[in-house]
Amino acid sequence: MKQENNPLTAQQSLDIITNMIRQAKGNMKENSYFFLLWGWVVTIASLGMFTLMQLGYEKPWLIWTITVPAWIWTMYSGYRQGKRESNSTPFDRITAALWISYGVIIFTFVIFGYKINYQLMPTILIITAVPATVSGIILKFKVLIYGGVIFWVSGILCFMVGYDFQYLIGAAAVILGYLVPGYALRNKNVS
Numbered sequence: 001m002k003q004e005n006n007p008l009t010a011q012q013s014l015d016i017i018t019n020m021i022r023q024a025k026g027n028m029k030e031n032s033y034f035f036l037l038w039g040w041v042v043t044i045a046s047l048g049m050f051t052l053m054q055l056g057y058e059k060p061w062l063i064w065t066i067t068v069p070a071w072i073w074t075m076y077s078g079y080r081q082g083k084r085e086s087n088s089t090p091f092d093r094i095t096a097a098l099w100i101s102y103g104v105i106i107f108t109f110v111i112f113g114y115k116i117n118y119q120l121m122p123t124i125l126i127i128t129a130v131p132a133t134v135s136g137i138i139l140k141f142k143v144l145i146y147g148g149v150i151f152w153v154s155g156i157l158c159f160m161v162g163y164d165f166q167y168l169i170g171a172a173a174v175i176l177g178y179l180v181p182g183y184a185l186r187n188k189n190v191s
Contacts, residue, residue, distance in 0.1 A: 034074060034099075035182030039174050041070045046121075046171035053164045074103075091138050102131045121166040125155030125173050132177055143184045147177035 045063050052060035078096075088096075105127055113120050133148025135141075154173035158166040 032182045032185035034077075035178045035185065037070055037074070039178030039182055041067055042174045043171045043179070046167040046174065050164060050167040050171070053167075095135050095138055098131045098134055102127065118163075119159070121170045122155045122158035125151045125158060125170060127155075128173075128177065129155065132181075136181075141181070141185070141188075144181040147181045150177045 045066055048063035048066075049060050052063060106124060109116075109120055109123060109127075116123060129148045129152035131148075132151055133145055136144030136146075136148055151173050154169050154177075158169050161169065
């Protein structure tokens with residue numbers, strides 16, 4: 001039995017790509033709660049760290065333990081969602097791999113933070129620029145691209161201020177880079 005391979009026209013190729021982007025945007029809209037979850041958790045932890053340092057608390061870093069339940073919930077939700085999603089696109093898989101790689105990098109920095117004198121906030125902000133910007137480009141979603149740029153600029157600013165104030169810059173970056181795009185994705189009419 002001979003199988004025919006008819007080449008796609010330019011318009012058919014464009015339609016396929018457009019449909020994949022539309023589907024990826026729809027899937028990303030469903031996942032906007034990850035941006036919102038992590039946006040709120042990191043904002044609260046950053047502001048809490050700054051406040052505890054200003055109050056002279058001996059172990060201000062303990063506030064970051066609020067990320068543990070968020071990590072567990074993220075892994076559980078991602079696993080559950082992956083099992084029920086049957087219509088993921090190549091863009092969805094690329095985006096998922098990008099964010100999973102990002103999570104592994106962040107985890108590595110947290111474990112070995114002492115090797116870089118605990119300059120975690122500027123380092124993490126700069127690294128966060130990559131998946132945020134690339135996800136924004138894949139989705140053709142400018143708010144997320146701008147969020148990536150904000151992370152990059154904020155990371156650079158953090159290297160220029162005292163340790164305490166890095167957490168204020170980090171909170172502002174997360175509000176603008178995660179929460180604003182997260183709410184924009186959630187409220188966006190995907191077409």
